[in-house]
Each structure stands twice: as C-alpha cells, then as structure tokens.
Amino acid sequence: MTTDGPPNSVIGRALTLLTAFRAGDEELSLAELARRTGVPKPTAHRLLGELAGWGVVERVDGGWRLGMALFELGQRAPGQRSLREAAAPYLSDLFEATHETVHLAVPDGVEVVYVEKLTTRRGPAVGSRVGGRMPAYCTGVGKVLLAFGPPERLAAVVAAGLRRRTPRTVVAPGLLADELARIREQGLAVEHEESTVGIACVAAPVLAGGPHAVAAISITGWANRLDTGRLGPAVRTAALGLSRVLRSTMAE
Template sequence: MPYAVRNDGTVRSTVRNAAGADRPSMLGRAMRLLAGFRAGEPEVSLAELARRSGVAKPTAHRLLGELETWSMVERTPGGYRLGLRAFELGQVVPRQRDLQESAMPILTDLHEATRETVHLAVPDGADVIYLQKLSVAGGPRLPSRLGGRMPAHCTGVGKVLLAFGPPQLLDAALERGLVRCTPRSVTAPGLLAERLAEIRARGHAEEYEESAPGVACVAAPVLGPDGIAVAALSITGWSTRFAPARVVPAVRTAALGLSRVLGWGGAPRDAVR
C-alpha cells in the first residue's frame, strides 16, 4: 500500500479514489495505527496513537477495538500495546526470518571483531527496515532500532541498497522526495545519483552524519543469487573517531560471506546491473 513518512516519523498511507485524490482506506488507517507502536514503549495511549497515525480519535478507538478482537493489540491501563498475534505473524515471515538466522553468526563475529554497532537491514520501498542491531556500550545514540525504518538515502545501508538493488527502489525514493534527516543529508537527486555511482565503483558506502549528528558508518551489500542486493550490513560509530579504512575490509568480507550463504555465485557486478 502506498505510504509517506512525515518528518516526525509518523506514517501516512493512501489510496486513490475514483477522482484521483488521495484518501486513506480503512485498512490503511488500521495499518497506520499499528505502525504507531515503537520499540521500548510498554504501552501507548489512544490519544498518542491517533496523533502518530493521523487517524481521528473516535475512528482510532473503533479500529483498535477491532484489532483487539484479533489479538493484534491488547488493551492496557494506560492505552494499548501490540498483541500476541502480531508477534506470531512476525515469526512466520520466511524471508526475513531465514535471513536473520543466516546472518546472526556473521553479525556476531563482526560485532566482536570491530567493537562497534552493527546492523542488518532490508529495503522496503523508499525506506530500510532494520532486522538486527548489535549495539556497543559507549557508542553514539542512533536513530535505528530493531524493526524500525529510516529513509534509505540518509543511511549507509540504504545507500548500498539503492546502488546495488533493483531500480524501483531509487524510483520510490525520488518519487517520495529526499527528506532531510540532518543538515548533511543528500536531498538533491543529481548529487544522490553521483554518490550511488561512486558506491557502485568502490563496492561499499560511507555515511557521515547524514542519518544523525555524530554518527558515521560504512555499509556493504548482501547479494542474492541473481547478484542484486537483498540486504545490507553496516558498522556504525562516532564520526569523530571512525576510521573507514579500518572497518571496510571487515564489513565487505562479512557481507560477501552472507551473500554466499544466500546462494550468490560471484557474478561480476556489471553483469547484474
């Protein structure tokens, strides 16, 4: 379903009516309410869910009641939380589950070798979704979270997915508009195209304070059997002391190892673009 991410992180999904104007569907409103839940929150009030989703409070109350009957949400003393059925559905998504299971030993080794935060992310339209995050004590505060999403063009993992993924990912990012996460974020399509060409040439991405102040990272693509990026790995740390030359070989080796686990045969990059 089409959606847009506002600057405050809330999600707007839309459908087209017969006249061509955007209007939210009932399913879209329910999905917007579910997308309003965030990691680390024991519960969210009705008023806050309505604000985050943009759904009118009476409609939000009714839809949450229906979602409760399906165990997608649970009512709490102060509002709502995600229900057991939402957890169960997440466990049966095969591609992400298999990818996580295959990646975990590699991510653990990368985390222990570099002593930096590592990520595993996959594309979802103009965004990336983080499937795994192994943090390190004393690292910078990061906007990423397990199960969370970020605009692809503002992150290292997103840049390699745009560079090595199918063309429709870049089309989706440009169609939505290149939002600014920090003053350093790339918001000009022409400049983004230049950066992606550089990433394809060197085989990895470097990102300095484009996703959050004080944060830098390097990322490499995880390739599927056809040589197209299906995921990305990254190493993230403080921008003031981050040394790409030290960690680039590690993240590229890790991404290559996971690519081979997933069945990539090592076709030349030019042959799959």
C-alpha cells in the same frame, strides 16, 4: 504515518493504526493514533479493542502499544527469519572483531527495515531497532541498497523527497546519484552524520546471485571515532560470506 485519509475497509483502517507506530514509539495515545491516521477516535477505539483481543496491541496507562502477537507473527515470516539465521555467525564475528553496533537491513519501498541489530555499550545510542525503519537515502545500509538496487527504487526515493535530517544530508538528486555510482564501484557505502548528528557507519551489500542486493550489513559508531576506511574491509568480508551462503542455499 499521516495520509490523505484513512482507507475505507476495516482491514485497511486496522493496518493503518498498526503502521502508525514509528521507531521509538513505545506507546501512543488514542488521540495521537487518530491524528496520525485520520481514523476517527470512536472508530480507532473500537478497532484497537478488537486488535487487543487478538494480542496484536495492548492497552497501557498511556494509551496503546504493539502486542506480543505481532512480534510472534513477524518471527514466522520465512524470508527474514532464514536471512537472520544465515547471517547470525557473520554478524557475530563482525561484532566481536569491531566492538561496534552491527546492523542487518533489507529494502522496503523508499525505506530500509532493520531485521537484526547487535549493540555495544561503548557506542552511541543509535535510533534503529529490529523491525524499525529509516530512510534509504541518508543511511549507509540504505545507500548500499539503492546503489545495488533496481532503478525504480531510486526513482521512488527521489520522488518521495530528500528531506534534510542533518546539515550533512545529501538532498540534491544529482549528488546522490553520483555517490551511488561510487558506491557501486567501491562496494561500500559510508555515511558520516547524514541521518543523525554524531554518528557514522560503513555498509556493504549482500548479493544472492542476482544483480540486486537482498540485504545490507553495516557497523555504526561515533563519527569522531569510527574509522570507516579501516573497518570497511571487515564489513565487506561479512557481507561476502553471507552472500556465498545465500547463493549456495538457492542453488540447492
């Protein structure tokens, strides 16, 4: 990501280099990493060399890619690991019932982070990936997490700007607020070609006892084929099942 300037600390600059990798970036050149982060090329080269010694990044012919050690560290994050484990049977059942791409996502700032994804060959090539990010305001899971989230989250999203990604993206704050109110009432969010042309999805919130959603479950498919009205109840059932498990776990 592009910033006004790199952090002053070594740790800050190293983390800036790591977070410069975006969804779909298999590898980045040193020049591109320096451009995205503002870290001078000599400094970036030195830091990447140290990170490579820890296995956090790897040197490849085209530049650099994230290393396996980073993936292994992510797997040790207890919150998301336990969420994925609890969600596994519900996501699997939803996948078998719909034969569409299934996502599990959590909120992080003005974006959503995908923590699980089950993919079907018959569906479109969705740009999401486990560990990847998407904007909250134009994705099904994101809109659910905004609708069932604290007001500060929506305020931050609006303040960051609602960029038009497709002709259908909602970029007016008032219209987005009206849609989120309907989502709270219906318990489902529908996205129709707002984040990506040709793709639609339907999502439901995962509630663990509090007023705010801790995660969201969705199914995604071709916009001209996905019947969100028919499949919405299946998504809601999966989200309710996971919600019950999380509530019972917290009560123990």
